Amino acid sequence: MLQTANLSFSYLNSASFHFPNIELQNNEHLLILGESGIGKTTLLHLLAGILTPQKGEIVINDKTITNLNSKKLDIYRGKNIGLVFQNTTVISSLSVYENLEARLYFSKVSSQKKVIDDILQQLDLTEVKNQKPNTLSTGQLQRLGIALGVIHRPKIILADEPTSSLDDKNCDLVIKLLKSQAKKSDANLIIITHDQRIKNSFDNTLVL
Amino acid sequence: MNIVKLSYKNIATKPLQTFLTVLILSLSIGLLLGVKQLNKVFESQLQQSLNGVDMVVGAKGSPLQLVLSAVLHIDNPTGNISFTEAKKIAKGRYIEEAIPISIGDNYKGYKLVGTTLGFIDLHKTSLENGKVFEKPFEVILGNAVAKNLNLKVGDTFNSAHGMIENALESHDENPLKVVGILKSTQNVIDRLIVTNLESIWHMHEHENSSEVHNHEDDEITALLVKFSNKMGLLRLPRMINKDTQFQAALPKYELDKLFQFTAIATKSITWIAFAILFVSGISMFVSLYRMVKERAKELALVRTYGASRNTLIKLVFSQGFIIGMFSYIIGVLLAFFGIQAVFTSVKNTYKQQIYLLEFPQDILELLLFIFGIIIIATLMAIRPIFKMDISKILSNEN
Incomplete structure (x- = not known):
């Protein structure tokens, strides 16, 4: 369950962003639409605990994360938040398998071979598990990004423009993957985008 | 997966830079240790051989x-x-x-x-x-x-x-x-x-x-x-x-004069070794600093995984530690085999068997010194981590 109340944030020497309240029940998904510069990524980073709001609060499963100190917030984010980026970011010196291992290690989630093998299989990455990320195709890299966002079974999956640079076919595929992984993790899925193509895939939409 | 393994993998992606850093660091360690040990052994050997002859x-x-x-x-x-x-x-x-x-x-x-x-x-x-x-x-x-x-x-x-x-x-x-x-x-x-x-x-x-x-x-x-x-x-x-x-x-007086003369050479070599050590310390700092700057996005990613700032510092230190310790081991081996070669040459020329003197103590002292260099290089290299704006790095890259 996710609740936000009166969230606002301002960058140094810049206009303030005031965000509408959000309330999601368990397993509920939300699509946040908005034009560039409206503060979509800022909202996503606030929900991820990467940014701290000047005002307002964020409550996830009855825990007010805006009240956590830096150390506790790091731990909370690592265990409960999964981030999926438009351009997948990975550790370039590690293989696909090792990237997933590192994800679990830094999240302080015990690394189980079976968990990693399962997600590799689900996302059709088993064959490339020993390859370095720079040898993967765009599609494989994107699936790896999703795997990194969900392998630790987070409570909230946050995806930032996951379909913007994809064609229609791959756009559908990525949304289906994200939904199915959110279901498997029993997590809330929040996607922020300006991509209108996926509007119909979600019942719950918020326009900034 | 752990920090040491990740550090090793990161180092392995920069083989040339790592090789050069290890090369000059191990050379300076070998020189310092070798000169110190040879000086100590010869001085002790000669003094001991006086046997109280006034x-x-x-x-x-x-x-x-x-x-x-x-x-x-x-x-x-x-x-x-x-x-x-x-x-x-x-x-x-x-x-x-x-x-x-x-x-x-x-x-x-x-x-x-x-x-x-x-x-x-x-x-x-x-x-x-x-x-x-x-x-x-x-x-x-x-x-x-x-x-x-x-x-x-x-x-x-x-x-x-x-x-x-x-x-x-x-x-x-x-x-x-x-x-x-x-x-x-x-x-x-x-x-x-x-x-x-x-x-x-x-x-x-x-x-x-x-x-x-x-x-x-x-x-x-x-x-x-x-x-x-x-x-x-x-x-x-x-x-x-x-x-x-x-x-x-007077044997003591004559040998003191001889040591004063040879001390000029050994001191010169020692200062050269320290100069190389200083350069290798800078090289290690540059190597770590470049890692922090070039991998800023990956470090920001690791923060989103739940790693604290301290964890990132440990990661940088770990890389410095691996480079430093690897160089240290090679340097000690270089010194050891170099000294043995000199001892063999002395034995062949002067028929005198010579043994290492307080070698473990010397390598331990140098270990502390190298450890100090690793810490200083790390402290200088981690500055960008304190200024790191995860949100900005991830937003700019995406």
Whole structure:
């Protein structure tokens, strides 16, 4: 369950962003639409605990994360938040398998071979598990990004423009993957985008 | 997966940069350790070989040469002196003990020393087996001589004239008989063949057989003197150098002068090694700093995984630690094998076995020093981590 109340944030020497309240029940998904510069990524980073709001609060499963100190917030984010980026970011010196291992290690989630093998299989990455990320195709890299966002079974999956640079076919595929992984993790899925193509895939939409 | 493994993987992606950093760091470590150890070993070896000899009296010439030849047995003698005249000095005030030595022959490069039994006591050793010499042409072998030449009590051999191995001027008429072997001392006596003065005189008497031997003409190479009190140090050397045809040299003073001279070279090498170490410290810092800057996006990603700022610092330190420790191990090995090569060369040239001295202590001291460099390089390299704006890095990249 996710609740936000009166969230606002301002960058140094810049206009303030005031965000509408959000309330999601368990397993509920939300699509946040908005034009560039409206503060979509800022909202996503606030929900991820990467940014701290000047005002307002964020409550996830009855825990007010805006009240956590830096150390506790790091731990909370690592265990409960999964981030999926438009351009997948990975550790370039590690293989696909090792990237997933590192994800679990830094999240302080015990690394189980079976968990990693399962997600590799689900996302059709088993064959490339020993390859370095720079040898993967765009599609494989994107699936790896999703795997990194969900392998630790987070409570909230946050995806930032996951379909913007994809064609229609791959756009559908990525949304289906994200939904199915959110279901498997029993997590809330929040996607922020300006991509209108996926509007119909979600019942719950918020326009900034 | 753990921080060390990730650090290793990161380092492995920059093989050339890592290789260069490791190369100069290990070279400087090897140089520092090698020079320090060699300096310490040689100084200790020479000081130890003095064996409490306060003064050497010998023929006029270089005082350092007199000390090197009569005490350390690594140079040619300055000449001979009259034994009769030397005995007069030996009986003088302030002298506790005066041991005559006569050198100038060798067997397979090991020097033959004609002397008294006091010479053996002076070197604080005793017989391992056999007995002391009683008659001319009986010899006692230093431990290393017996081992290296595979000689035992009862064996005989012919010495040769001169200080180096020389089969042309062999004293074939007077074979020397081994009657005893000394215990090992790790000292100069290990590589000497000791006999009485008469053996030397008789051997050289033969060379001038047409002359009638006159004991008044007996000569020795030097007199090794121990003072009975400090007044001897103040008065005797000046008196001998001024009033006699001999020269008196003070081994400690001469060796100190020698060390001062060699210290210029060792200090220069040490400063060069420190300069290289400084450069390698900078190289390590640059390597770590570049990692932090170039992998800023990956470090930001790791923060989103739940890693704290401290974890990122540990990651940087770990990379520095791996590079530093790897260099350290190579540097220690370089120093060790380099020193062993020098020791082998010394053994072949001077027949003297030398051993490492306080090596573990030296490598431990250097380890702390390298650890300090790693910490300083890390502290300088982690500054961007404190300024890291995860949101901005991830937003810009996406």
